[in-house]
Amino acid sequence: GSGLNGKFVAKGKKFWGSAADSNTLNIASNANILKAEIGALTPENSMKWDSTESSRGSFNYGGSDALVNWATSNGKLVRGHTFVWHSQLPSWVSSIGDRTTLTTVIQNHINGLAGRYKGKIYGTLLLSINEMFNEDGAIRSSVFSNVFGGDSFVNVAFQAARAADPNAILYINDYNLDSNNAKLQGLVRLVNKVNGGGTRLIDGVGTQMHLQQGGTGGVAAAINALAATGLDVAVTELDIVGAQSNDYTAVVRACLNQPRCVSITSWGISDTNSWRASSSPLLWDTSYRPKAAYNAVISALA
Numbered sequence: 696g697s698g699l700n701g702k703f704v705a706k707g708k709k710f711w712g713s714a715a716d717s718n719t720l721n722i723a724s725n726a727n728i729l730k731a732e733i734g735a736l737t738p739e740n741s742m743k744w745d746s747t748e749s750s751r752g753s754f755n756y757g758g759s760d761a762l763v764n765w766a767t768s769n770g771k772l773v774r775g776h777t778f779v780w781h782s783q784l785p786s787w788v789s790s791i792g793d794r795t796t797l798t799t800v801i802q803n804h805i806n807g808l809a810g811r812y813k814g815k816i817y818g819t820l821l822l823s824i825n826e827m828f829n830e831d832g833a834i835r836s837s838v839f840s841n842v843f844g845g846d847s848f849v850n851v852a853f854q855a856a857r858a859a860d861p862n863a864i865l866y867i868n869d870y871n872l873d874s875n876n877a878k879l880q881g882l883v884r885l886v887n888k889v890n891g892g893g894t895r896l897i898d899g900v901g902t903q904m905h906l907q908q909g910g911t912g913g914v915a916a917a918i919n920a921l922a923a924t925g926l927d928v929a930v931t932e933l934d935i936v937g938a939q940s941n942d943y944t945a946v947v948r949a950c951l952n953q954p955r956c957v958s959i960t961s962w963g964i965s966d967t968n969s970w971r972a973s974s975s976p977l978l979w980d981t982s983y984r985p986k987a988a989y990n991a992v993i994s995a996l997a
């Protein structure tokens with residue numbers, strides 16, 4: 696195949712994806728690139744808790760439906776993002792003080808989302824938990840860890856997602872896992888603990904990879920360390936300050952060289968729509984023209 700996704704799939708990988716939502720799907724030049732180059736979409740914001748359940752029990756799937764429907768009609772997979780995250784979390788959730796209520800609320804939220812999109816798309820990936828670690832590998836302080844008194848909310852969330860869609864592939868996801876560092880090792884310990892109970896709850900580990908220029912030296916070691924869990928590894932939100940060809944090539948080679956690395960998702964297409972637009976981190980410029988780094992990636996996939 697041609698395009699990033701076609702070439703990546705020809706190497707035995709599942710997909711090259713991109714973040715999107717209605718704001719970017721409605722830009723024709725952006726949509727054309729997604730159609731030609733991309734195999735899966737991650738909702739950049741529309742599936743987050745503040746978008747989907749801003750008040751308790753009252754679900755709004757408008758934005759996420761638009762993303763999922765666009766993906767379905769254009770033959771793209773969808774990667775869910777994100778079911779449990781301390782950020783973009785409505786205050787009605789962060790102010791819950793007791794474990795019984797929070798358990799019910801997590802279960803209901805996940806059941807709503809996973810139930811709505813269950814079986815709609817072959818290979819739906821449901822990203823379940825995001826950014827629950829500190830840099831030192833300890834569990835981040837959040838309403839979830841505070842109310843549960845530790846990490847047991849992870850089991851609650853993954854069990855709820857598994858029950859709502861038994862065929863979904865469930866990931867845990869975090870940032871700054873860009874070398875084999877303490878945070879990465881904390882995540883690996885938790886994954887092994889949660890899956891060690893006899894039932895596999897976590898199917899994959901996601902590394903966001905919001906990288907600095909020249910920040911790719913530890914990436915291959917990091918991907919290999921995540922792969923040592925025995926689970927699938929996904930690069931879930933790739934962008935690199937300055938978008939140097941050698942940095943992008945290093946990430947692509949690291950994934951190609953690790954059989955358990957199944958996918959790469961760019962955190963957008965054009966620099967103009969990036970959350971870090973001022974650092975020009977993506978593969979297409981502000982006029983939707985491919986940059987040198989795009990050509991370098993294509994060469995690395997040849």
Ligand code: G3I
Binds near residue numbers: 739783870932970
């Ligand atoms: O939708 C409102 C709009 O109604 C309002 O007028 C406008 C005014 O500020 O804000 C709009 O919401 C913004 C939203 O993006 C949609 O554009 C938020 O302010 C803004 O904070 C939000 O930023 C997103 C950010 O997550 C929030 O944490 C970025 O687009 C998104 O790229 C970014 O993505 C995260 C991943 O989900 C998790 N990993 C890190 C990554 C980068 O921060």
